[in-house]
Amino acid sequence: MEDIEILRYPIGKFDHGKPVSFEEIKQQVEAIDQLPIKLTELVGKWGDDRLDTPYRPGGWTVRQLVHHVADSHINAYVRTKLALTEDNPTIKPYEEGEWAKLPDSTLDIAPSLVILRNLHQRWVVLLSGLTHEDLQRTYYHPDSKRSVPLSEVIGSYAWHGEHHYQHVYRLAVRNGWTETNEQD
Template sequence: MTLEQARFPIGRWQYSGMSNEAEAAARVERLRLLPEQLRAVLLQGGEARLDVEPRPGAWTPRQIVHHLADAHANLTIRVRLILTEEQPKVKPFDENTWAELVDASSAPVEESLRILDGLHSRIARLLATRPHSDLAREMLHPEQGLVPLDRLLSYLDWHGRHHTAQIAAAL
């Protein structure tokens, strides 16, 4: 396995443009199922394996689970802002620094799994009720410029599957 394959087991994220209604519905369903799939992967490993770096300098599976909760909480808030404001300006966060905080390196993964359960259940419920046209609504990111909701959801979907695959490979 190459370093690229180890870092991106499902490939790098690519956005191919606005999804159609069927693609958007499938994405929402994958988001709803992510916490369940992540739990299934975590059950394959043991508690001791959660703190082993899969390669030098990489986050441990524990850090990845906590990162998912942090990142998906931020992304969920962005979704809600996009749906309730006109081109809201969002703030980036330093995911590497957050992953080094003591809770990300030592807290039980169940704490973040419970966060993901709630976030993904609510975001899937919310998105399933919105018209497809809402996917064109945008946020203003200071580094990326205007980002449509469809692009953000594409990333959120990939991000969860990407890190789940990294954890599966590490365990």
């Protein structure tokens, strides 16, 4: 059994407040753009047995995780637009663990994969048009009690997508599911 910290944070924890270059931000936007494609290619044809497998002991199922990514990125998109149109708005946190227990978390993953593809298309167009000045715009997060610049938000959600993709990918590797994406 792998160390639980590796299972929880397969690519490490996000480094908040780390300065990034404009070139790094462009790479992060590209990662945001590619996430729905990668995730769909990995899990899009999986059956219920795989989708209802937790990615780690005590963790969410793949199904819950896919729905969570859609929920989280919807919030991130709205927060991005708020930061661009208001002066350091206070965002509304949400209880992601509770959201993962709601009835829509038991749905097939196809609606969330479609949401991600379409949402990311709009989000990437928005992010790709940001200037250096726009990247310094902030929102206030009441949980962390700090203002977060959009340059950090972009990095955080590029990390978030890859973090959860790796949860699922590494589960597939551990279970020998990488030879085919079709349910056995």
